[in-house]
Amino acid sequence: MGNLLKTKDLLRGVAALVALGMLAPALASAGFYIQSDRPGYYWGKDPVEPEGPEQEKPKPQVAAPKQEQKEEPKKYEWESRAELKFSDFTPQQLWDMKPKELAALLEAFKDQSVWRPTEEHVHDTYAMIDIARRKSSAFANVQQYVVNKYPEISTERDYPMAVPGKEAIRQAKTQEVNQRVAQASNDYGLIYFYKPGCPYCEAEEKILRFFVSSRRFDVQPVNIQEQPGVAAQFGITITPSLVLIKRGNSQPLPISYGVIALDELEARVFNGVRLLDGQTTPEQYGVREYERGGAFDPTAPLNR
Incomplete structure (x- = not known):
């Protein structure tokens, strides 16, 4: 990891913060808590109550918990029938039923045909299945028409199914990541927390070496056994861990815990740089x- 030690200046501020933790014992020994004989919770003694007649404190009124009333399932007219017959319903009645009622009626026909598997009952069950299938087909057809008519609710542009479209997306993503990470290499760096003998750290170091050589990105390794104060300052308990930092910015951004692949590392550095900037x-x-304002931008509807 010799060529990774390019950003020692990134930890100078951290060392100062860790040093502050050593001041508390010195202040205590120098008589900082000189009022230790003063009663009170902060000095380890119960506070002295003023003398006077004891008065019984009123007990707080606790409201009884409200009992939630369970809503009974809706009853449909046909549920009271001794026997269900498909011929008792017109096609328009079935077509106009709300999905929950249509599904309940279909289940009732299924139960009846299994309970009494006559030819008529089984036929009626499949007739109901046919109605449900046609309703689903109608929705699918209207959905296709709506998506074609209103492209802002479609994902075809941002997630194409054709091979040439997928290749175009891949090239756009790679180009954007390469440019942004290259621009950030002058102002950003990674702190790499590791522990000797950690097999996961050895695997991650190989990935980091390639990342440094290809991206010219500074990485500062920190042995958490030799520098436990630095690890505690960043809340690091797992190795390997990576933290993204920016020169002049006191807000570090953890980006990984454990081994991550090269493409995922580049993506997280890219996203972290954009966030800190x-x-x-x-x-x-x-x-x-290239996805802003599209189907995968969650805030796009708010900006239209």
Whole structure:
């Protein structure tokens, strides 16, 4: 990891913060808590109550918990019939039924045909299934028409199914990541927390070496056994861990715990840089620039 030690200046501020933790014992030994004989919870003694007649404190009134009334399932007219017959319903009646009632009626026909598997009962069950299938087909047809007519609710542009479209998306994503990570290499760096003998750290180091050589990105390794104070400052308890930091910015951003692949590492650095630069929000954390305003931008409807 010799060529990874390019950003020691990134930890100077951290060392100062860790040093502050050593001041408390010195202040205590220098008589900082000189009022230790003063009664009170902060000095380890119960506070002295003023003398006077004891008065019984009123007990707080506790409201009885409200009992939730369970809503009874809706009863349909046909549920009271001794026997269900498909011929008792017109096609228009079945077509106009709300989905919950149509599903309940279909289940009732199924139960009846299994209970009494006569030719008529089984036929009526499949007739009901046919109605439900046609309703689903009608929805699918209207859905296709609506998506074609209103492209803003379609995902075809942002998630094409054709091979040439998928390749175009891949190229756009790779180009955007490469440019942004290259621009950020001057102002950003990674702190890599590891522990000797950790097999996962050895696997991650191979990925980091390739990342450093290809992206010219600074990585500062920190041995948590030799520098436990630094690890505690960043809340690190798992190795390997990676934290993204920006020069002049006191808000570090953890981006991984455990082993992550190279493409995932690049994506997380890309997203983290955009977030710390104020170019995106947590709601749009994984949204690429070419996806803004599209089907995968959760805030797009708010900006129309």
